[in-house]
Amino acid sequence: MWKVSVKDIITEKRKVIEGIYAPQEIELHTGTYKVLHGGFKVKMVLTFADNKIVLGGYVRGSVERPCDRCLKISEMHIDGVIEAVYTFEQKIHQKKEELKELINEIHITGDIIDLEERIIEGIVSSAPDVFVCDPNCKGLCPHCGADLNEEPEHKCSESELGSIDPRFAILLKLKNAQEG
Structure with missing residues (x-):
């Protein structure tokens, strides 16, 4: 055809x-x-x-x-x-x-x-390079992977600590130790 x-x-x-x-x-x-x-x-x-x-x-x-x-x-x-x-x-x-x-x-x-x-x-x-199911899609929690569309009030224990780059975590420990 x-x-x-x-x-x-x-x-x-x-x-x-x-x-x-x-x-x-x-x-x-x-x-x-x-x-x-x-x-x-x-x-x-x-x-x-x-x-x-x-x-x-x-x-x-x-x-x-x-x-x-x-x-x-x-x-x-x-x-x-x-x-x-x-x-x-x-x-x-x-x-x-x-x-x-x-x-x-x-x-x-x-x-x-x-x-x-x-x-x-x-x-x-x-075909688009990036596709979203809905323009208002909230995506996933970057810490635990929870769907933020299903849990709009999601609070992750990881996010409460703040997003600390693991490479700098040792510096945070040093700072906390110096502050006593």
Whole structure:
């Protein structure tokens, strides 16, 4: 379903592809996560113009991911953009030119274009590095690990002592000994 014929796109000039991209799990830069709700909704439009095939579209769906503050498994929504330009001519860039022109151009080498790579690219590039289950998530107690969302009045015996860097604990003992 995610492979299209170059000849068909050239003949039709415009082709719309819609469907569900349904892997069981997806690997993102922060880990591998279970895909929810049957997969990602995908819509792409391929247009042939100026001897190039221009791809634009979106990919939307959710994965199961732990919150970075409280570690509870939550639903993370991904709303990704799919875009690329497929060309028939291969440009040879010098390294300095390559950095100046960061265009997502892909050289067409065969009769078929595999769009699955662009779908994955849209998902991965849109996934956040840091995910929180709720903007008001309080996270975990840094001393004992208690969930501060479930125990908003939590008082930890460690936190009452103050947060003393263990490397300086011996200095505190010396100070207390001198003060008598």
